[in-house]
Amino acid sequence: MISVSNVSMRYGAKILFEDVTVTFIAGRRYGLTGPNGAGKSTFMKVLTGELDPQKGDVVRPKKIGVLSQDQFAFDAYRVIDTVIMGNKLLWSALEERDAIYSKSELTDEDGMRLGELEGIVGEEDGYTAESDAAILLQGLDIPDELHERRMSELQGGQKVRVLLAQALFGKPQALLLDEPTNHLDLDSIHWLQDFLTRFEGTLITISHDRHFLNSVCTHTADIDYQTIITYTGGYDDMVVAKTQIRARLEAQNEQREKKIAQLNEFIARFAAGTRSSQVTSRKKEVERLQTTELARSNIQRPYIRFDQNRPSGKTALEFDSVAKSYGDQKVIADFGANVMRGEKIALMGRNGLGKTTLLKSLLSAAPDLAEKDFALDAGNIKWGHEAQIGYFPQDHTGVIEHGMNVSDWLHQFDPKAVKEDIRAILGQMLFRGEEGLKPTEALSGGEAARLLFCKLMLQKPNILILDEPTNHLDLESINALNIALQKYEGTVLLVSHDHDLIDEVATRIWHFEHGSIDDFKGPYEEYLSATAQAK
Numbered sequence: 001m002i003s004v005s006n007v008s009m010r011y012g013a014k015i016l017f018e019d020v021t022v023t024f025i026a027g028r029r030y031g032l033t034g035p036n037g038a039g040k041s042t043f044m045k046v047l048t049g050e051l052d053p054q055k056g057d058v059v060r061p062k063k064i065g066v067l068s069q070d071q072f073a074f075d076a077y078r079v080i081d082t083v084i085m086g087n088k089l090l091w092s093a094l095e096e097r098d099a100i101y102s103k104s105e106l107t108d109e110d111g112m113r114l115g116e117l118e119g120i121v122g123e124e125d126g127y128t129a130e131s132d133a134a135i136l137l138q139g140l141d142i143p144d145e146l147h148e149r150r151m152s153e154l155q156g157g158q159k160v161r162v163l164l165a166q167a168l169f170g171k172p173q174a175l176l177l178d179e180p181t182n183h184l185d186l187d188s189i190h191w192l193q194d195f196l197t198r199f200e201g202t203l204i205t206i207s208h209d210r211h212f213l214n215s216v217c218t219h220t221a222d223i224d225y226q227t228i229i230t231y232t233g234g235y236d237d238m239v240v241a242k243t244q245i246r247a248r249l250e251a252q253n254e255q256r257e258k259k260i261a262q263l264n265e266f267i268a269r270f271a272a273g274t275r276s277s278q279v280t281s282r283k284k285e286v287e288r289l290q291t292t293e294l295a296r297s298n299i300q301r302p303y304i305r306f307d308q309n310r311p312s313g314k315t316a317l318e319f320d321s322v323a324k325s326y327g328d329q330k331v332i333a334d335f336g337a338n339v340m341r342g343e344k345i346a347l348m349g350r351n352g353l354g355k356t357t358l359l360k361s362l363l364s365a366a367p368d369l370a371e372k373d374f375a376l377d378a379g380n381i382k383w384g385h386e387a388q389i390g391y392f393p394q395d396h397t398g399v400i401e402h403g404m405n406v407s408d409w410l411h412q413f414d415p416k417a418v419k420e421d422i423r424a425i426l427g428q429m430l431f432r433g434e435e436g437l438k439p440t441e442a443l444s445g446g447e448a449a450r451l452l453f454c455k456l457m458l459q460k461p462n463i464l465i466l467d468e469p470t471n472h473l474d475l476e477s478i479n480a481l482n483i484a485l486q487k488y489e490g491t492v493l494l495v496s497h498d499h500d501l502i503d504e505v506a507t508r509i510w511h512f513e514h515g516s517i518d519d520f521k522g523p524y525e526e527y528l529s530a531t532a533q534a535k
Contacts, residue, residue, distance in 0.1 A: 001174075009053060179207060486505055
């Protein structure tokens with residue numbers, strides 16, 4: 001159990017939350033939600049003890065698992081050791097034990113201390129620590145051959161999964177996970193969901209993955225209106241309850257304001273007359289009915305709409321015998337397909353199996369979007385008649401030119417557009433007022449993603465190629481993207497690990513296995529049923 005009493009945090013004039021009292025009960029799994037900037041990560045740091053509250057107290061259990069945000073902190077250690085470090089008491093005992101055993105001669109005190117340390121190792125399941133850590137790593141798709149490697153040898157996404165295993169290791173009484181699904185593929189996310197639903201302690205997690213929150217969480221702690229309110233159920237349940245409660249409060253306020261207006265009218269008419277006692281009574285009634293000033297929500301909802309200047313031909317794309325290798329590693333081998341206008345294809349599979357490589361291969365036949373120095377090994381690619389492609393790359397580095405402001409950068413993609421149109425599109429994606437003059441080099445990851453969507457909305461292509469578009473988006477933006485893609489009448493190729501986005505948008509699945517791609521003509525739900533029957 002984690003208990004928070006009268007905790008407040010503010011930065012200058014901005015209040016994140018004030019006098020918050022909330023208890024996170026063992027056996028319950030809480031999603032910590034709220035718009036960007038509401039204070040989710042700050043509150044999580046208060047819970048872990050990394051940050052002291054400006055006011056109030058936090059009581060937490062002795063053993064908590066925390067997802068480390070520093071990918072480089074363990075570069076000098078073996079992968080398996082990094083996971084075991086999640087149990088600080090065990091790791092400390094193992095290090096001290098090894099230091100004693102390394103001595104050339106042992107004293108009686110050393111012998112007694114070794115006995116104490118062996119007791120700690122036994123109580124903390126230290127004799128099965130490496131096998132327990134290996135099971136966690138395998139579930140998170142870190143193969144056995146990497147377990148003995150140094151963390152410095154791993155890729156960024158692999159490091160994140162090791163740090164997640166570290167947080168899960170050692171049977172913590174509470175788990176505090178900030179964005180645990182970042183850099184995880186869908187198979188790893190599903191494994192994590194299953195693991196967390198079996199966790200018996202207190203779980204608190206921040207995530208921008210709606211399906212993950214709905215699948216895992218029994219309760220939702222929502223940061224908004226400068227406070228934290230706990231709701232029963234997952235994210236969708238919270239949204240419904242929150243909307244109903246807010247609507248009821250606003251309706252009550254409206255009724256009170258009408259009643260106050262009627263009373264004030266009576267007071268104004270008869271204040272100087274003979275009905276002074278009734279006037280006094282109504283003044284007291286006005287004081288009693290004074291409406292509560294409702295705090296404003298921090299939620300900002302973007303509006304995404306993808307239109308087409310004109311549709312493409314009936315066949316949007318056709319290709320065959322596409323092959324691509326990197327050195328001796330064959331990533332794509334002899335794959336071909338026809339894509340019809342209006343199809344929405346999700347590219348799925350474990351990380352590193354070639355989803356982005358296939359997109360780059362297809363774009364190599366699009367002169368304006370071909371990546372420099374990318375050469376296809378083999379294959380024939382033909383984009384359809386009138387094909388106009390809009391591309392959202394996974395890596396934004398270098399895509400948005402520096403030395404410009406947001407408005408000018410966007411305007412260059414349609415010089416004929418009037419400034420009012422540019423401002424309108426920027427406003428839809430929350431670049432309002434002076435935000436449109438923000439220097440492009442000062443954009444956060446989420447702002448850069450929103451600006452790229454502005455570009456796509458301005459260009460109005462009939463084919464969208466989106467590579468991990470949700471990586472830097474909050475829940476509100478992801479929901480807006482989901483709705484926009486469902487309504488879009490053009491063709492979509494989408495790489496994503498967001499379960500709901502794939503489930504609700506895709507009409508066809510390209511599933512990547514080692515060395516092959518399964519082309520399933522149907523939505524995700526049918527694909528899951530078909531693969532389950534095949535097993």
